[in-house]
Amino acid sequence: MKTEVIEKLKQICGNDFATNDLSQIQGYLYDETENLIRPEASKECIVVKPSSSEEISEILKYANEKLIPVVSRGGGTGVVSGVIPTRPSIIISLERLNKLVELDEKNLMITVESGVTLASLLEILSNSSDLFFPVHPGDEGAQIGGMVATNAGGTGAVKHGIMRNHVKALEIVLPTGELVTLGGKLLKNNMGYDLLHLIIGSEGTLGIITKVTLRLYAKSNYSGTLVVSFDSTRDAANSVPAILQSGITPRAIEYVERSIAIKAAKHIGTTWPSENGSVDLIFIIDGSSEDELYDTSEKIVEICEANNAVDSIIAESSKEQKRILDIRSNVYTPYKEHVADGLDMAVPPSSIPDFIDDITRIAKKYNTEIPSAGHIGDGNIHNFILTDENGNLPSYYEEFKKELYKTALKYGGTITAEHGTGKTKKNYMSLQYTDREIKIMEGIKKVFDPNNILNCGNIV
Amino acid sequence: MKTEVIEKLKQICGNDFATNDLSQIQGYLYDETENLIRPEASKECIVVKPSSSEEISEILKYANEKLIPVVSRGGGTGVVSGVIPTRPSIIISLERLNKLVELDEKNLMITVESGVTLASLLEILSNSSDLFFPVHPGDEGAQIGGMVATNAGGTGAVKHGIMRNHVKALEIVLPTGELVTLGGKLLKNNMGYDLLHLIIGSEGTLGIITKVTLRLYAKSNYSGTLVVSFDSTRDAANSVPAILQSGITPRAIEYVERSIAIKAAKHIGTTWPSENGSVDLIFIIDGSSEDELYDTSEKIVEICEANNAVDSIIAESSKEQKRILDIRSNVYTPYKEHVADGLDMAVPPSSIPDFIDDITRIAKKYNTEIPSAGHIGDGNIHNFILTDENGNLPSYYEEFKKELYKTALKYGGTITAEHGTGKTKKNYMSLQYTDREIKIMEGIKKVFDPNNILNCGNIV
Numbered sequence A, B: 001m002k003t004e005v006i007e008k009l010k011q012i013c014g015n016d017f018a019t020n021d022l023s024q025i026q027g028y029l030y031d032e033t034e035n036l037i038r039p040e041a042s043k044e045c046i047v048v049k050p051s052s053s054e055e056i057s058e059i060l061k062y063a064n065e066k067l068i069p070v071v072s073r074g075g076g077t078g079v080v081s082g083v084i085p086t087r088p089s090i091i092i093s094l095e096r097l098n099k100l101v102e103l104d105e106k107n108l109m110i111t112v113e114s115g116v117t118l119a120s121l122l123e124i125l126s127n128s129s130d131l132f133f134p135v136h137p138g139d140e141g142a143q144i145g146g147m148v149a150t151n152a153g154g155t156g157a158v159k160h161g162i163m164r165n166h167v168k169a170l171e172i173v174l175p176t177g178e179l180v181t182l183g184g185k186l187l188k189n190n191m192g193y194d195l196l197h198l199i200i201g202s203e204g205t206l207g208i209i210t211k212v213t214l215r216l217y218a219k220s221n222y223s224g225t226l227v228v229s230f231d232s233t234r235d236a237a238n239s240v241p242a243i244l245q246s247g248i249t250p251r252a253i254e255y256v257e258r259s260i261a262i263k264a265a266k267h268i269g270t271t272w273p274s275e276n277g278s279v280d281l282i283f284i285i286d287g288s289s290e291d292e293l294y295d296t297s298e299k300i301v302e303i304c305e306a307n308n309a310v311d312s313i314i315a316e317s318s319k320e321q322k323r324i325l326d327i328r329s330n331v332y333t334p335y336k337e338h339v340a341d342g343l344d345m346a347v348p349p350s351s352i353p354d355f356i357d358d359i360t361r362i363a364k365k366y367n368t369e370i371p372s373a374g375h376i377g378d379g380n381i382h383n384f385i386l387t388d389e390n391g392n393l394p395s396y397y398e399e400f401k402k403e404l405y406k407t408a409l410k411y412g413g414t415i416t417a418e419h420g421t422g423k424t425k426k427n428y429m430s431l432q433y434t435d436r437e438i439k440i441m442e443g444i445k446k447v448f449d450p451n452n453i454l455n456c457g458n459i460v
Helices: A003-013 A022-028 A053-066 A118-128 A144-149 A195-199 A233-245 A258-267 A290-306 A318-329 A333-338 A349-365 A397-410 A426-432 A435-448 B003-013 B022-028 B053-066 B118-128 B144-149 B195-199 B233-245 B258-267 B290-306 B318-329 B333-338 B349-365 B397-410 B426-432 B435-448
Strands: A046-048 A070-073 A090-093 A100-104 A109-113 A167-173 A179-183 A208-215 A222-230 A252-257 A279-287 A311-315 A339-342 A372-375 A380-386 B046-048 B070-073 B090-093 B100-104 B109-113 B167-173 B179-183 B208-215 B222-230 B252-257 B279-287 B311-315 B339-342 B372-375 B380-386
Touching: A003 A046, A003 A053, A022 A046, A022 A090, A053 A070, A053 A090, A053 A167, A053 A179, A053 A208, A100 A118, A109 A118, A118 A144, A144 A208, A167 A195, A179 A195, A179 A208, A179 B435, A195 B195, A195 B435, A222 A233, A222 A290, A222 A318, A233 A252, A233 A279, A233 A290, A233 A349, A252 A258, A258 A279, A258 A318, A258 A333, A279 A290, A279 A318, A290 A311, A311 A318, A333 A339, A333 A380, A339 A397, A349 A380, A349 A397, A380 A397, A397 A426, A426 A435, A435 B179, A435 B195, A435 B435, B003 B046, B003 B053, B022 B046, B022 B090, B053 B070, B053 B090, B053 B167, B053 B179, B053 B208, B100 B118, B109 B118, B118 B144, B144 B208, B167 B195, B179 B195, B179 B208, B222 B233, B222 B290, B222 B318, B233 B252, B233 B279, B233 B290, B233 B349, B252 B258, B258 B279, B258 B318, B258 B333, B279 B290, B279 B318, B290 B311, B311 B318, B333 B339, B333 B380, B339 B397, B349 B380, B349 B397, B380 B397, B397 B426, B426 B435
Parallel strands: A046 A090, A070 A090, B046 B090, B070 B090
Antiparallel strands: A100 A109, A109 A208, A167 A179, A167 A208, A222 A279, A222 A311, A252 A279, A252 A372, A339 A380, A372 A380, B100 B109, B109 B208, B167 B179, B167 B208, B222 B279, B222 B311, B252 B279, B252 B372, B339 B380, B372 B380
């Protein structure tokens, strides 16, 4: 990257906030993508840390004029290489846009700069409000702007939905440098096309998000955790719609294969609470009183028993709740060293049993196993493709993965439910979409970013 | 319109389903837009009634090749002239796409053809399911496709949100004739740009919706209605966030000025139940038991009383509930003959009192009144601009309306919350959006509809 570029960026953001020193930019070249599948980052990058939308606007105007690729980077917690600069790029880190703009309790909304982390947002809320924000993708180092750009999901989607459902306004800087505000502190807005919803999930390719207004909700006073065990995935899966149809909407309904749960428990030095059965559902429920919680738990167990549940455990103490949720959070950890790729497919929830049967059969064909756990209430299952015995990508990786993707699509599913397309899934767009749809997406990209400078390589 | 066009359409859809006979097409030239502000329809139109997506695809391929304007038309219940053909056009009426495709109780979803009316959808659900669909824009003659195209709202948005929150998949025919399916029976999907959400609310300009998959929900067993009266809009408005913050989410929170409520009640031969106060909030609440309902009502009244409520009435019987809701449904009726334009602005809910003060002051300046009622829980207030004494558009209409729009925008509001942009609001896009945003919308239109044939004149 030319010296004049770094000089220009120092001029915009200050001498301390633009560097191409490899030791300083190293930490900005990768995200949480599994090592074996992540693309190589260009080392010829400049990391710049603007402190305002205006500085970002100046950077983009300059980059757009000089045709320099730009990567906007949030917390770097993504797993699809969305922020890996595969070409020499200006990397805009949003970490200094870390201020609370306004906690507006009267409208049940909060506005933050996009570099505020989820951890900070939760802290602000717990310190100064009885309101809460429901989306939690797991890693609290995620920045709110990144969570919008990737339309983050997580376990709470059964009840509260995904990021899209809660974003009310965005300030963004367009690739051509203009600052625009989309949406507002509004619950309804039908003027023009909804550009707000187009930006959500567009992975930084259409603009850099600088401010986010989120809807907040009243906290539930009580929450509880419930483990119900089954002998088959089918019985477990059949319980889910029956529960939802009865009017109970748990905050989360998680599915874990017992073999995984046992490994995860052992890994963190504890044991899985249930001995019967081979798969488990973990329910997180909330309510306005302990009685309501107990009542809801009873009803869930009753419905599960009607679907052949073989065991159920209500976590009475908060310590026991924490133990179960810690195990759930660690289902991935024992496999970490052996994971080549973590998949993120979703299918219609009712197709989960057939889908899991299919992918188990496919894994057998490749003489491997494919551990499954995930958000069964959303039809979103995470599977791990394991490395070969030498810790490398297995020779069948590409073929195996494509077969799995096609299986999800056969059920009307999606290749990626919540992780996003990024650079690692982009090559599979044509499995899921027609040529005309992909052309439309390319056309949209061009409308926003005529010189194709921003977060190139994601999606289109 | 040339003879060859009508011949071609007859060839595609059958002789009985294409006509340019004025007596037969008359009912397809207008929607529910107020007479004084609706644009003149071209009488040189052909109405065609395809029975399938494939026929629509053929029509659009032909129209796109011959550069003939096409208007797609649902139930015709819109109020912003979205389906009025201002140029000689092929009008595609979707009335024959009126079949249930699938009621999928296991996934809590229903798929219908786009010409199914809301009335039919509700009937299907009440006859064969314990599930319900929550969006109700008032007129059950609305077609589901039209409700998607206009992102319909209504009174239930406080709890259940708007159409956008419940649409999971769409089949659409693109203006260039290709048939595509967007989304799926999925609760999460992050592959590519979200074209589904771009289509929702795009008023038929980007494609013709032919099938719709909607999320369904468990019915609440009990519902109740509550009227709480106040001496001021400010006290009423302040009660709303306090209720939401307490964890109570009513299905609807409606606001009516007393003078309007009295007129509406009289109009339908009854009386308004409350005598104290000058404005009312109507709450519709639901719950799983009568006790819960009573408990919730008590809490709402308590919060309202802390905000200076002067009266509260719980409608005990279903007859009394119906009476109150009938009055609410008729707030517009007594004014009907005198309404020049029905407005649909929204502001952040907390700005409602200031907003109403402002617009009342502006109305006084023009020596008129501006009756207000609406969805206060969403910040969405409907106001009527009244005719002059001769039943014509008042001379100050344009200036008055613009001043009102600018007032909503001053509070970070929107010109149209739920009615849509259509042809009557399109000219005010530049009040709400920057040139670059409008250019982006025009660019998007061009990507979908390069020859600008479909529902032209709406939005862009």
